[in-house]
Amino acid sequence: MNTILYVYAKGGAPLEHAFPRIAGCGELHVLALMPLPDTGAESWRAHCASITEVHAGGEAAVDEIVRHAKAVGADAVMTLSEFAVLAVAHAADRLGLAGAGATAAAKARDKRLMRESWAEAGVPIPGFRRVSTEADLRAALTELAPPVLLKPAWGAGSIAQLVLRSPDEVPTAWAQVAAALDKGNQVGMSELYETEADRHLLAEEIVTGSVDGWYDVPGYADYVSVEGIVADGVYHPLCVAARLPPIPPFNEVASLMPCVLPEPLQRVVEEVSRQAVDALGLGTCGTHTELKLRAGESPVVIETGARFGGVMITKQVEEVFGLDPIAMLTRQLLGERVVYPERMLVEGHGAAASVVAVPADSAGHPWRSTPPWLPRAVDWPAILSPGSAIEPVAAFDRPIGQAVPAYDPAAGVANWLGVFMLTAADAETLLRDCNAVLDGLEDGLNQASERVSGRTSSPGGR
Numbered sequence: 428m429n430t431i432l433y434v435y436a437k438g439g440a441p442l443e444h445a446f447p448r449i450a451g452c453g454e455l456h457v458l459a460l461m462p463l464p465d466t467g468a469e470s471w472r473a474h475c476a477s478i479t480e481v482h483a484g485g486e487a488a489v490d491e492i493v494r495h496a497k498a499v500g501a502d503a504v505m506t507l508s509e510f511a512v513l514a515v516a517h518a519a520d521r522l523g524l525a526g527a528g529a530t531a532a533a534k535a536r537d538k539r540l541m542r543e544s545w546a547e548a549g550v551p552i553p554g555f556r557r558v559s560t561e562a563d564l565r566a567a568l569t570e571l572a573p574p575v576l577l578k579p580a581w582g583a584g585s586i587a588q589l590v591l592r593s594p595d596e597v598p599t600a601w602a603q604v605a606a607a608l609d610k611g612n613q614v615g616m617s618e619l620y621e622t623e624a625d626r627h628l629l630a631e632e633i634v635t636g637s638v639d640g641w642y643d644v645p646g647y648a649d650y651v652s653v654e655g656i657v658a659d660g661v662y663h664p665l666c667v668a669a670r671l672p673p674i675p676p677f678n679e680v681a682s683l684m685p686c687v688l689p690e691p692l693q694r695v696v697e698e699v700s701r702q703a704v705d706a707l708g709l710g711t712c713g714t715h716t717e718l719k720l721r722a723g724e725s726p727v728v729i730e731t732g733a734r735f736g737g738v739m740i741t742k743q744v745e746e747v748f749g750l751d752p753i754a755m756l757t758r759q760l761l762g763e764r765v766v767y768p769e770r771m772l773v774e775g776h777g778a779a780a781s782v783v784a785v786p787a788d789s790a791g792h793p794w795r796s797t798p799p800w801l802p803r804a805v806d807w808p809a810i811l812s813p814g815s816a817i818e819p820v821a822a823f824d825r826p827i828g829q830a831v832p833a834y835d836p837a838a839g840v841a842n843w844l845g846v847f848m849l850t851a852a853d854a855e856t857l858l859r860d861c862n863a864v865l866d867g868l869e870d871g872l873n874q875a876s877e878r879v880s881g882r883t884s885s886p887g888g889r
Contacts, residue, residue, distance in 0.1 A: 460488055648673060
């Protein structure tokens with residue numbers, strides 16, 4: 428039987444979704460470099476032959492992965508976490524196993540190297556500058572066309588992203604970014620291998636996006652993502668995910684499949700994503716490539732990760748297109764034969780979305796109340812279309828009953844209250860329901876709280 432070592436760090440698909448699919452390909456051993464989640468443990472632990480927790484970073488993390496892989500006789504080493512990608516790539520190289528490749532993985536993690544690689548290859552990207560000091564940021568604001576987005580070079584989940592329009596904003600922005608990075612570290616959203624990651628920032632021009640000439644219907648964001656797999660250096664794009672407009676500044680709230688872009692335009696997106704992924708020289712890994720749409724022009728590439736998209740994106744691919752990306756990647760890392768679509772898939776069955784709940788509505792207006800988090804007590808049929816279904820994802824839940832905090836525009840994923848898997852009959856219904864969840868959740872939670880309080884305060888209630 429094949430033996431697989433999974434390296435855990437925060438991020439990626441929930442373990443209760445990922446582990447059954449990995450374990451279906453061989454004996455699964457887990458090395459946790461961050462504390463494992465308690466949620467869903469009763470379902471995912473049963474798929475593990477062993478679980479070892481060793482909290483380490485930098486080269487020590489690579490040493491631990493290599494040592495543990497040898498101890499269990501691993502035929503493949505993998506992760507679905509953005510923050511462990513580089514450590515796993517270094518370990519796989521040392522072990523002589525298939526992987527993204529350490530040099531290529533660094534380009535897919537450090538957004539400065541990523542953009543420099545793309546600029547050299549002629550991939551369409553925004554103007555950018557490396558930023559290490561306040562002086563660098565001031566200079567960037569004079570050299571780049573405003574507004575400018577300041578972001579961590581090693582970041583993920585929209586943490587510590589700020590929009591600046593003038594050098595006068597630099598001192599305040601610098602302090603806000605530091606505070607947001609600290610908040611991200613507190614929730615485990617930090618790079619494992621590169622210990623100085625928080626010192627590396629990037630300033631880039633904000634591309635003027637537009638859906639004009641792209642979508643035939645309103646309501647979608649002016650950016651998309653392409654999910655794919657690189658197998659022995661060959662890129663296989665699987666499908667496109669549409670997006671809802673992000674909540675300012677750039678906090679993502681929903682990915683939707685299938686994408687309703689006309690097929691010729693999806694092929695344009697496919698080709699630009701291929702240019703971007705090929706320029707990084709990746710070996711074997713999942714990929715998640717984000718692109719900005721522009722009126723009358725080809726898309727601009729925002730970033731590529733050497734891993735699948737997070738939350739429930741791989742589950743969406745399964746639901747709509749009938750592919751299991753996690754199992755496909757696992758088998759590829761094991762050296763087995765994997766059949767990929769001849770071309771990226773553009774038509775599926777039904778529709779599915781990952782919806783991120785934050786304390787703001789779809790327009791970005793912060794909630795006016797702080798209801799307790801009771802997602803399973805919400806009257807969902809009153810919010811959703813007939814026939815649609817929604818399920819809270821336990822792995823992303825905040826403590827049940829805890830008051831919802833105020834919205835913090837710079838906090839990225841630290842704003843997340845929870846994640847929902849939403850399914851609908853078709854793309855039109857799915858789009859309607861995603862907005863209905865974002866706009867109706869505050870009232871739904873308040874009403875749920877009143878019902879729960881009424882039951883517990885009634886005579887004889889418990």
